[in-house]
Amino acid sequence: MANNQPPACLSCGAKGPCGGKGLLTLKDGVWTSNPLAIQILGICSALAVSNRLENSLVMGAALIFVCVGSNLLVSLLRNRTPHRIRMIAEVAIIATFVILFDQFLKAFYWDMSKQLGPYVGLIITNCIVMGRAEAFALQNPPLLSMVDGAANGLGYAAALAIIGLFREILGTGEVMGYPVLAGEWYTPNQLMILAPGAFFTLGVVIAVFNIFKGQETAEKK
């Protein structure tokens, strides 16, 4: 990084509880090392639920919730967890939050819970959550870890929403039920809703991110 002095958070400054690293952490998670597009983590669920924008948004929310919660707990317990069993402790914490979210969905949004099927449960094995717990929360104080969790969740949610948006527009001609490409001239391309469309869209999204990244690196040189 060019700037060794990370910008301090507006509210708390360099001496705040997250040591002034909040904004940088946020930018890292959402953009510089976006979990989905740059690090290519957690693509299983990203491909499966992104056939509609609505599903993508719910899944994004789920991941933000689980990431923030598990990062907070892992970070709080980081000095008390024996190193040898840290993995299983992390999995247990993550699974707890996933179960919470799953029960919440089942209680209040039954249809959505049915649509997402096993993919909510599969957040447990989402590499992003585990990766953040392992790589960040184990070394950092609770508040900063929460910011990191939120940032990565947001980055994932944003990328997911982009994929979901494109697939829904091209696949059905609608966005969340509102017709967009509804004229006689447009035949919805069913392929975008089906599996291959997911692979194509993600491939293109990652490539576009690569183009932006390439420009950024070129500018720095």
Add this chain to the structure above:
Amino acid sequence: MMNETSALVILVAAVFTNNILLTNFLGMCSFIACSGQIGTALGLGTAVTFVMTLTTMLNFVIYHFVLVPLGLDHLTYIVFIAVIAAFVQFVEMFVERFSPKLYFALGIFLPLITVNCAILGASLFMIIRNYTFMQSVGFGLGAGLGWAVAIVLMAGLRQKMSYSDVPGPFQGVPIAMIVTGVLAMAFMGFAGMVSIQ
């Protein structure tokens, strides 16, 4: 409601029409990371098939004879993942003892099977689709074989692809995703042969 499809049909369907990787997108992480060489892909595919078949059976027994009678089915996720983690640990020790070569080839990816969503996904699908025991065995084996077939095919394609000139931004993962898309399209040709729900 139990469905009546025979275990064999489920097995075939899980390999071809409902391939767990190409239609349900499960196990993508190791699929992308480990599909560089056919040998590694074959090793990982075998490991996944083995683990998936046995964990599906184990989880079936635990779910239907322990969790449901005790009314603890909200703990499904945490119990399943614990069973899988313990089982993978066992397989790892086994492979390390009997095939050190394979152990080094698979490297970090053996423990990663624990967080391979295909394994947990297969168990969850089994619960959601109300399979009987035999059907679960068929599904676990089929899903594992399907995953292995997909990753070996992909490894072959990627070995050929390393000689081709891919445009800059598409190099690496993006082109792999697009090739996987084409592969998924090819597998859609099987649709209608058999179907499971």
